Amino acid sequence: MRVAFLACPETLPAALGGAAVRRGDAFEHDLQIAALRPAIKARGGSLTEIEWRSPLPDFAGFDCVLLGTAWDYQDHAVEFLAKLEALEAAGILVCNPPALVRWNLDKAYLRDLESKGARIIPTLWSDNPGLDEIVAAFDHFGCDRLVVKRQVGAGGMGQHLFALDELPDPDWTMGHAAMIQPFLPAIKDEGELSLVFIDGAFSHAIRKTAAKGEYRIQSLYGGKEQAVTPSESDIAVATHVVRAMPGDTAPLYARIDLIRDIDGALMVMEAEAIEPYLYPEQGPQLGDRLASAIKARLEAN
Protein backbone atom coordinates (compact mmCIF):
# COMPACT_ATOMS: atom_id res chain seq x y z
CA MET A 1 0.00 0.00 0.00
CA ARG A 2 2.32 2.70 -1.31
CA VAL A 3 0.18 5.77 -1.78
CA ALA A 4 1.17 8.96 -3.61
CA PHE A 5 -0.54 12.21 -2.61
CA LEU A 6 -0.52 14.69 -5.49
CA ALA A 7 0.33 18.27 -4.64
CA CYS A 8 1.29 21.41 -6.57
CA PRO A 9 4.30 23.68 -5.97
CA GLU A 10 2.19 26.04 -3.86
CA THR A 11 0.93 23.31 -1.50
CA LEU A 12 3.98 21.03 -1.39
CA PRO A 13 6.21 21.77 1.64
CA ALA A 14 9.37 23.65 0.65
CA ALA A 15 11.51 20.84 2.09
CA LEU A 16 9.94 18.50 -0.49
CA GLY A 17 10.61 20.82 -3.43
CA GLY A 18 7.62 23.12 -3.06
CA ALA A 19 7.67 26.87 -3.61
CA ALA A 20 9.54 29.01 -1.05
CA VAL A 21 6.28 30.84 -0.36
CA ARG A 22 3.32 28.46 -0.03
CA ARG A 23 -0.34 29.32 -0.57
CA GLY A 24 -2.18 30.83 2.35
CA ASP A 25 -4.21 27.62 2.69
CA ALA A 26 -1.27 25.20 2.41
CA PHE A 27 -1.82 24.35 6.09
CA GLU A 28 -4.81 22.36 4.86
CA HIS A 29 -2.40 20.19 2.88
CA ASP A 30 -0.43 19.55 6.09
CA LEU A 31 -3.59 18.74 8.08
CA GLN A 32 -4.77 16.29 5.47
CA ILE A 33 -1.36 14.58 5.40
CA ALA A 34 -1.26 14.48 9.22
CA ALA A 35 -4.66 12.75 9.23
CA LEU A 36 -3.89 10.25 6.52
CA ARG A 37 -0.25 9.28 7.00
CA PRO A 38 -0.55 7.52 10.39
CA ALA A 39 -3.71 5.69 9.27
CA ILE A 40 -1.96 4.36 6.17
CA LYS A 41 1.15 3.50 8.21
CA ALA A 42 -1.00 1.59 10.69
CA ARG A 43 -2.13 -0.58 7.78
CA GLY A 44 1.43 -1.30 6.73
CA GLY A 45 1.60 1.31 3.99
CA SER A 46 3.24 4.64 3.22
CA LEU A 47 2.10 8.04 2.02
CA THR A 48 4.33 10.23 -0.18
CA GLU A 49 3.64 13.81 -1.20
CA ILE A 50 4.57 14.43 -4.83
CA GLU A 51 4.12 17.28 -7.32
CA TRP A 52 1.53 16.16 -9.91
CA ARG A 53 3.73 17.29 -12.82
CA SER A 54 6.52 14.87 -11.81
CA PRO A 55 7.51 12.63 -14.72
CA LEU A 56 5.81 9.25 -15.01
CA PRO A 57 8.87 7.21 -13.92
CA ASP A 58 8.75 8.98 -10.53
CA PHE A 59 5.45 7.18 -9.88
CA ALA A 60 6.87 3.72 -10.57
CA GLY A 61 6.80 2.51 -6.96
CA PHE A 62 3.21 3.51 -6.15
CA ASP A 63 0.08 1.34 -6.03
CA CYS A 64 -2.33 4.19 -5.56
CA VAL A 65 -2.42 7.91 -6.40
CA LEU A 66 -4.67 10.32 -4.50
CA LEU A 67 -5.41 13.64 -6.21
CA GLY A 68 -4.58 15.38 -2.94
CA THR A 69 -3.93 19.11 -3.15
CA ALA A 70 -3.29 19.60 -6.88
CA TRP A 71 -4.95 22.97 -6.43
CA ASP A 72 -3.54 24.60 -9.58
CA TYR A 73 -5.01 22.23 -12.18
CA GLN A 74 -7.74 24.65 -13.39
CA ASP A 75 -5.47 26.38 -15.88
CA HIS A 76 -3.79 23.09 -16.86
CA ALA A 77 -6.81 20.82 -17.06
CA VAL A 78 -5.75 18.99 -20.23
CA GLU A 79 -2.26 18.29 -18.87
CA PHE A 80 -3.66 17.23 -15.49
CA LEU A 81 -6.15 14.82 -16.99
CA ALA A 82 -3.51 13.39 -19.33
CA LYS A 83 -1.26 12.69 -16.34
CA LEU A 84 -4.05 10.91 -14.46
CA GLU A 85 -4.87 8.81 -17.52
CA ALA A 86 -1.19 7.90 -17.97
CA LEU A 87 -0.97 6.84 -14.31
CA GLU A 88 -4.08 4.71 -14.67
CA ALA A 89 -2.75 3.17 -17.89
CA ALA A 90 0.42 2.30 -15.95
CA GLY A 91 -1.72 0.12 -13.68
CA ILE A 92 -1.88 2.50 -10.71
CA LEU A 93 -5.16 2.90 -8.83
CA VAL A 94 -6.04 6.58 -9.36
CA CYS A 95 -8.56 8.05 -6.92
CA ASN A 96 -10.78 9.48 -8.00
CA PRO A 97 -10.52 7.92 -11.49
CA PRO A 98 -9.81 10.09 -14.56
CA ALA A 99 -13.26 9.41 -16.04
CA LEU A 100 -14.90 10.93 -12.96
CA VAL A 101 -12.40 13.80 -12.95
CA ARG A 102 -13.20 14.55 -16.61
CA TRP A 103 -16.89 14.82 -15.72
CA ASN A 104 -16.16 16.90 -12.61
CA LEU A 105 -13.70 19.38 -14.23
CA ASP A 106 -16.39 21.50 -15.83
CA LYS A 107 -19.22 22.76 -13.64
CA ALA A 108 -21.51 21.84 -16.55
CA TYR A 109 -21.79 18.61 -14.52
CA LEU A 110 -24.31 20.53 -12.41
CA ARG A 111 -26.74 20.33 -15.34
CA ASP A 112 -26.22 16.58 -15.41
CA LEU A 113 -26.96 16.36 -11.68
CA GLU A 114 -30.05 18.50 -12.21
CA SER A 115 -31.29 16.10 -14.89
CA LYS A 116 -30.93 13.35 -12.27
CA GLY A 117 -33.14 15.15 -9.80
CA ALA A 118 -30.67 17.30 -7.84
CA ARG A 119 -31.60 20.86 -7.05
CA ILE A 120 -28.93 23.29 -8.24
CA ILE A 121 -28.54 27.06 -7.92
CA PRO A 122 -30.46 28.80 -10.75
CA THR A 123 -27.78 29.43 -13.38
CA LEU A 124 -27.36 31.07 -16.77
CA TRP A 125 -24.56 29.51 -18.79
CA SER A 126 -22.46 31.63 -21.15
CA ASP A 127 -19.35 31.06 -23.26
CA ASN A 128 -17.89 34.47 -22.41
CA PRO A 129 -20.27 36.96 -20.82
CA GLY A 130 -19.91 40.72 -21.16
CA LEU A 131 -21.91 43.68 -19.85
CA ASP A 132 -25.00 42.95 -21.99
CA GLU A 133 -25.37 39.45 -20.61
CA ILE A 134 -24.88 40.66 -17.05
CA VAL A 135 -27.61 43.26 -17.50
CA ALA A 136 -29.89 40.61 -19.06
CA ALA A 137 -29.15 38.27 -16.13
CA PHE A 138 -30.22 40.91 -13.59
CA ASP A 139 -33.47 41.12 -15.54
CA HIS A 140 -33.84 37.36 -15.80
CA PHE A 141 -33.34 36.67 -12.08
CA GLY A 142 -34.93 39.89 -10.81
CA CYS A 143 -32.15 40.20 -8.22
CA ASP A 144 -29.77 43.01 -7.27
CA ARG A 145 -26.51 41.05 -6.99
CA LEU A 146 -24.98 38.42 -9.26
CA VAL A 147 -22.12 35.97 -8.87
CA VAL A 148 -20.22 35.19 -12.07
CA LYS A 149 -17.81 32.29 -11.95
CA ARG A 150 -15.73 30.16 -14.25
CA GLN A 151 -17.16 26.89 -15.48
CA VAL A 152 -13.71 25.38 -14.97
CA GLY A 153 -12.56 26.92 -11.73
CA ALA A 154 -11.84 26.35 -8.08
CA GLY A 155 -11.07 28.18 -4.89
CA GLY A 156 -13.29 31.14 -5.77
CA MET A 157 -10.58 32.43 -8.11
CA GLY A 158 -11.47 34.67 -11.07
CA GLN A 159 -14.96 35.06 -9.63
CA HIS A 160 -16.96 38.31 -9.77
CA LEU A 161 -19.71 39.81 -7.67
CA PHE A 162 -21.72 42.46 -9.48
CA ALA A 163 -24.49 44.68 -8.16
CA LEU A 164 -27.16 46.59 -10.08
CA ASP A 165 -25.38 49.79 -9.10
CA GLU A 166 -21.92 48.24 -9.60
CA LEU A 167 -21.95 46.86 -13.12
CA PRO A 168 -18.84 45.76 -15.00
CA ASP A 169 -17.18 48.21 -17.40
CA PRO A 170 -18.62 48.28 -20.94
CA ASP A 171 -15.46 46.63 -22.31
CA TRP A 172 -15.37 43.90 -19.64
CA THR A 173 -15.61 40.28 -20.66
CA MET A 174 -15.17 37.23 -18.47
CA GLY A 175 -12.60 35.62 -20.78
CA HIS A 176 -13.84 32.13 -19.85
CA ALA A 177 -16.94 29.98 -20.15
CA ALA A 178 -18.95 31.12 -17.16
CA MET A 179 -21.95 30.64 -14.93
CA ILE A 180 -24.11 33.55 -13.81
CA GLN A 181 -26.10 33.06 -10.62
CA PRO A 182 -28.15 35.22 -8.29
CA PHE A 183 -26.22 36.03 -5.12
CA LEU A 184 -27.71 33.86 -2.40
CA PRO A 185 -28.05 35.72 0.90
CA ALA A 186 -27.76 32.46 2.89
CA ILE A 187 -24.00 32.58 2.30
CA LYS A 188 -23.80 35.47 4.81
CA ASP A 189 -26.02 33.70 7.31
CA GLU A 190 -25.92 29.91 7.62
CA GLY A 191 -23.09 29.82 5.07
CA GLU A 192 -22.22 26.77 3.02
CA LEU A 193 -22.80 23.22 4.23
CA SER A 194 -20.25 20.60 3.17
CA LEU A 195 -20.88 16.89 3.56
CA VAL A 196 -17.91 14.56 3.15
CA PHE A 197 -18.50 11.06 1.75
CA ILE A 198 -15.97 8.23 1.87
CA ASP A 199 -16.70 5.27 -0.39
CA GLY A 200 -20.23 6.58 -0.88
CA ALA A 201 -21.00 6.71 2.86
CA PHE A 202 -21.58 9.96 4.75
CA SER A 203 -18.60 10.69 7.02
CA HIS A 204 -18.86 14.19 8.52
CA ALA A 205 -20.15 17.67 7.83
CA ILE A 206 -19.03 21.25 8.28
CA ARG A 207 -20.62 24.64 8.06
CA LYS A 208 -18.43 27.25 6.40
CA THR A 209 -18.96 30.96 6.86
CA ALA A 210 -17.25 33.95 5.30
CA ALA A 211 -15.18 36.65 6.99
CA LYS A 212 -16.77 40.04 7.57
CA GLY A 213 -17.15 41.89 4.26
CA GLU A 214 -16.50 38.71 2.25
CA TYR A 215 -18.89 36.21 0.69
CA ARG A 216 -16.41 33.50 -0.28
CA ILE A 217 -16.12 30.99 2.52
CA GLN A 218 -12.70 29.52 1.59
CA SER A 219 -9.96 29.81 4.22
CA LEU A 220 -7.93 31.82 1.67
CA TYR A 221 -10.43 34.65 2.21
CA GLY A 222 -10.62 34.29 5.97
CA GLY A 223 -13.54 31.83 5.99
CA LYS A 224 -14.16 29.74 9.10
CA GLU A 225 -15.59 26.27 9.51
CA GLN A 226 -17.19 24.30 12.30
CA ALA A 227 -18.33 20.71 12.61
CA VAL A 228 -22.11 20.26 12.39
CA THR A 229 -24.51 17.34 12.60
CA PRO A 230 -26.78 17.59 9.58
CA SER A 231 -30.40 16.46 9.63
CA GLU A 232 -31.38 13.14 8.04
CA SER A 233 -33.02 15.02 5.19
CA ASP A 234 -29.91 17.14 4.54
CA ILE A 235 -27.83 13.94 4.44
CA ALA A 236 -30.37 12.43 2.03
CA VAL A 237 -30.01 15.41 -0.34
CA ALA A 238 -26.22 15.02 -0.43
CA THR A 239 -26.40 11.21 -0.71
CA HIS A 240 -28.63 11.56 -3.76
CA VAL A 241 -25.96 13.76 -5.37
CA VAL A 242 -23.15 11.28 -4.63
CA ARG A 243 -25.21 8.46 -6.15
CA ALA A 244 -25.89 10.57 -9.25
CA MET A 245 -22.16 10.89 -9.96
CA PRO A 246 -21.00 8.76 -12.90
CA GLY A 247 -19.05 5.53 -12.38
CA ASP A 248 -19.66 1.88 -11.53
CA THR A 249 -18.47 2.30 -7.97
CA ALA A 250 -18.92 5.11 -5.48
CA PRO A 251 -16.12 7.69 -5.54
CA LEU A 252 -13.42 7.04 -2.92
CA TYR A 253 -14.08 10.54 -1.62
CA ALA A 254 -16.47 13.34 -2.48
CA ARG A 255 -17.50 16.58 -0.86
CA ILE A 256 -20.97 17.93 -1.54
CA ASP A 257 -21.26 21.69 -0.99
CA LEU A 258 -24.77 22.94 -0.41
CA ILE A 259 -26.49 26.24 0.24
CA ARG A 260 -30.02 26.91 1.41
CA ASP A 261 -32.56 28.71 -0.72
CA ILE A 262 -34.88 31.22 0.97
CA ASP A 263 -37.49 28.46 1.21
CA GLY A 264 -35.07 26.35 3.29
CA ALA A 265 -34.35 23.71 0.63
CA LEU A 266 -30.72 22.83 -0.02
CA MET A 267 -29.21 23.46 -3.44
CA VAL A 268 -25.97 22.07 -4.79
CA MET A 269 -23.19 24.66 -5.02
CA GLU A 270 -20.59 22.08 -6.04
CA ALA A 271 -20.05 18.32 -6.00
CA GLU A 272 -16.29 18.02 -5.60
CA ALA A 273 -14.65 14.75 -6.63
CA ILE A 274 -11.27 16.04 -7.82
CA GLU A 275 -9.16 17.50 -5.02
CA PRO A 276 -11.53 18.68 -2.29
CA TYR A 277 -10.18 19.55 1.12
CA LEU A 278 -11.87 16.99 3.38
CA TYR A 279 -11.76 18.80 6.75
CA PRO A 280 -9.97 16.22 8.92
CA GLU A 281 -10.15 18.50 11.97
CA GLN A 282 -13.94 18.33 11.89
CA GLY A 283 -13.97 14.63 11.02
CA PRO A 284 -11.32 12.91 13.12
CA GLN A 285 -12.28 9.50 11.64
CA LEU A 286 -11.34 10.71 8.16
CA GLY A 287 -7.81 9.24 8.06
CA ASP A 288 -8.91 5.77 9.16
CA ARG A 289 -11.94 5.69 6.87
CA LEU A 290 -9.94 6.77 3.85
CA ALA A 291 -7.04 4.41 4.58
CA SER A 292 -9.42 1.44 5.05
CA ALA A 293 -11.22 2.24 1.82
CA ILE A 294 -7.94 2.52 -0.12
CA LYS A 295 -6.74 -0.78 1.34
CA ALA A 296 -9.99 -2.54 0.38
CA ARG A 297 -9.77 -1.21 -3.17
CA LEU A 298 -6.15 -2.29 -3.58
CA GLU A 299 -6.97 -5.77 -2.27
CA ALA A 300 -9.90 -6.06 -4.68
CA ASN A 301 -7.75 -4.87 -7.62
Ligand SMILES: Nc1ncnc2c1ncn2[C@@H]1O[C@H](COP(=O)(O)OP(=O)(O)O)[C@@H](O)[C@H]1O
Ligand atom coordinates in the same frame (compact mmCIF):
# COMPACT_ATOMS: atom_id res chain seq x y z
N1 LIG B 1 -24.66 32.07 -6.04
C1 LIG B 1 -23.88 32.36 -5.01
N2 LIG B 1 -24.34 33.13 -3.97
C2 LIG B 1 -23.55 33.45 -2.93
N3 LIG B 1 -22.28 33.06 -2.80
C3 LIG B 1 -21.76 32.29 -3.78
C4 LIG B 1 -22.52 31.90 -4.93
N4 LIG B 1 -21.75 31.15 -5.73
C5 LIG B 1 -20.54 31.07 -5.13
N5 LIG B 1 -20.54 31.76 -3.95
C6 LIG B 1 -19.41 31.90 -3.01
O1 LIG B 1 -18.20 31.74 -3.75
C7 LIG B 1 -17.49 30.58 -3.31
C8 LIG B 1 -16.84 29.85 -4.48
O2 LIG B 1 -17.83 29.40 -5.40
P1 LIG B 1 -17.94 27.88 -5.86
O3 LIG B 1 -19.13 27.75 -6.74
O4 LIG B 1 -17.90 27.00 -4.68
O5 LIG B 1 -16.66 27.70 -6.77
P2 LIG B 1 -15.19 27.15 -6.46
O6 LIG B 1 -15.12 26.73 -5.02
O7 LIG B 1 -15.05 25.97 -7.37
O8 LIG B 1 -14.30 28.27 -6.83
C9 LIG B 1 -18.53 29.76 -2.59
O9 LIG B 1 -17.91 28.91 -1.66
C10 LIG B 1 -19.40 30.82 -1.94
O10 LIG B 1 -18.77 31.32 -0.77
Ligand SMILES: [Mg+2]
Ligand atom coordinates in the same frame (compact mmCIF):
# COMPACT_ATOMS: atom_id res chain seq x y z
MG1 LIG C 1 -16.54 25.76 -3.78
